[in-house]
Amino acid sequence: MPRNKAYSEDMVLEKAMHVFWGKGYEATSLRLLEKEMGINQFSIYSSFTNKKNLFLESIRKYREYVSQNVYQSLLKEDAGLAELKAFLMEKRKNINLRGCLVVNTAAEVGARDQSIAKEVNLYYDFIRDMLKNVLLNAKKKGEISPDVDVEAYANFFLGVMQGLSIAAKTLDESQIKDFISIALMKVK
Amino acid sequence: MPRNKAYSEDMVLEKAMHVFWGKGYEATSLRLLEKEMGINQFSIYSSFTNKKNLFLESIRKYREYVSQNVYQSLLKEDAGLAELKAFLMEKRKNINLRGCLVVNTAAEVGARDQSIAKEVNLYYDFIRDMLKNVLLNAKKKGEISPDVDVEAYANFFLGVMQGLSIAAKTLDESQIKDFISIALMKVK
DNA sequence: ATGAATACTAAACGAACGCTTTGAATTAAT
DNA sequence: ATTAATTCAAAGCGTTCGTTTAGTATTCAT
Numbered sequence: 001m002p003r004n005k006a007y008s009e010d011m012v013l014e015k016a017m018h019v020f021w022g023k024g025y026e027a028t029s030l031r032l033l034e035k036e037m038g039i040n041q042f043s044i045y046s047s048f049t050n051k052k053n054l055f056l057e058s059i060r061k062y063r064e065y066v067s068q069n070v071y072q073s074l075l076k077e078d079a080g081l082a083e084l085k086a087f088l089m090e091k092r093k094n095i096n097l098r099g100c101l102v103v104n105t106a107a108e109v110g111a112r113d114q115s116i117a118k119e120v121n122l123y124y125d126f127i128r129d130m131l132k133n134v135l136l137n138a139k140k141k142g143e144i145s146p147d148v149d150v151e152a153y154a155n156f157f158l159g160v161m162q163g164l165s166i167a168a169k170t171l172d173e174s175q176i177k178d179f180i181s182i183a184l185m186k187v188k
Numbered sequence: 189m190p191r192n193k194a195y196s197e198d199m200v201l202e203k204a205m206h207v208f209w210g211k212g213y214e215a216t217s218l219r220l221l222e223k224e225m226g227i228n229q230f231s232i233y234s235s236f237t238n239k240k241n242l243f244l245e246s247i248r249k250y251r252e253y254v255s256q257n258v259y260q261s262l263l264k265e266d267a268g269l270a271e272l273k274a275f276l277m278e279k280r281k282n283i284n285l286r287g288c289l290v291v292n293t294a295a296e297v298g299a300r301d302q303s304i305a306k307e308v309n310l311y312y313d314f315i316r317d318m319l320k321n322v323l324l325n326a327k328k329k330g331e332i333s334p335d336v337d338v339e340a341y342a343n344f345f346l347g348v349m350q351g352l353s354i355a356a357k358t359l360d361e362s363q364i365k366d367f368i369s370i371a372l373m374k375v376k
Numbered sequence: 377a378t379g380a381a382t383a384c385t386a387a388a389c390g391a392a393c394g395c396t397t398t399g400a401a402t403t404a405a406t
Numbered sequence: 407a408t409t410a411a412t413t414c415a416a417a418g419c420g421t422t423c424g425t426t427t428a429g430t431a432t433t434c435a436t
Binding site for chain 1 (some may be wrong): 211212214215285286287291292294295296298299300308309312337339340341343344346347348349350351352353354355357358359363364366367369370371373374
Binding site (some may be wrong): 004029030031041042045050051 | 422423424425426427432433
């Protein structure tokens with residue numbers, strides 16, 4: 001009986017994610033979302049309840065997005081130190097002025113909103129797990145010493161990536177190169 | 189002839205800085221500033237022109253504030269590696285949930301507003317210069333090898349501090365300790 | 377074809393926004 | 407005392423905010 005939706009919720013969600021990524025939570029208005037998502041406010045609310053929930057879903061979508069478009073090489077089952085080095089070295093020249101949606105969110109919203117903070121933590125758990133797997137593989141391959149503390153180094157590179165997201169907005173390419181090169185010297 | 193101001197512009201500016209530090213630029217309303225600064229909107233505008241200019245002046249004030257309350261040990265003429273280690277190690281337990289005003293600003297506003305971006309850059313020049321001086325002193329004292337690239341390591345620690353500001357909002361103390369400890373390894 | 381259910385457009389809601397103006401209160405030199 | 411300058415509290419400017427409502431269009435089982 002019902003009429004069919006004229007849009008894909010998944011596709012308009014990805015568009016919303018890009019808007020939040022570029023402008024942040026507060027500065028993104030529903031009028032802009034309406035324009036960029038290509039559907040009107042009624043549809044936004046009927047599909048995503050309200051602005052905050054749309055934002056929360058955008059963060060989840062972002063995790064999916066970066067898995068496929070940013071971290072794909074590090075998420076390969078057997079990715080090791082070589083992949084980590086290649087990733088960071090390539091990242092520093094291909095800097096994204098929008099930084100990282102989750103870092104931006106942590107900075108903007110911080111711990112002020114619990115549901116958002118929770119989503120941020122889930123994202124970092126995901127990145128940390130990925131890094132732990134990479135370091136474990138590096139050990140197996142003999143790329144790093146067998147007595148490297150994997151958990152500690154995962155937290156180190158997580159911190160480096162957080163710094164990199166800010167540095168990408170404020171430093172120039174050669175300064176970022178310094179940062180990455182020295183960070184990579186810490187592990188062997 | 190004129191009546192005297194009932195408030196100190198410098199003191200209300202510092203109060204404004206703390207509000208922006210805690211809430212960010214967009215989320216801080218003039219009504220809240222009015223309340224926290226203890227003066228009314230007319231006075232805010234007659235002293236600081238408009239919200240954006242008040243924000244710019246708050247960033248400048250922040251530089252002055254951290255010089256006296258955060259980085260004082262590193263700004264001492266002869267501060268070296270020992271001071272840097274002590275600073276980072278102490279910072280990791282005394283984490284500030286507000287993070288760093290300038291990192292928050294970089295994440296929130298990014299390069300969208302030129303006058304704000306310029307103020308952000310000035311702040312990082314200041315931090316980088318401080319770090320360069322620390323590393324130069326460390327060389328003189330023999331705490332690090334004479335062929336350490338001071339410029340590069342200054343950029344490295346700048347990146348670490350940017351990461352630390354985000355980590356302070358998202359990671360727990362032991363994870364931050366991992367980050368800092370490894371960052372400090374092998375500066376020599 | 378009809379009826380029930382859902383999707384869509386467009387307009388509008390009250391509240392809050394950044395910002396400006398008004399007018400009375402206060403000051404200090406004349 | 408008068409006068410000119412300045413401060414301050416309060417109200418109000420037009421705009422935009424997130425959200426909702428009304429009314430119309432579309433779909434599909436009967």
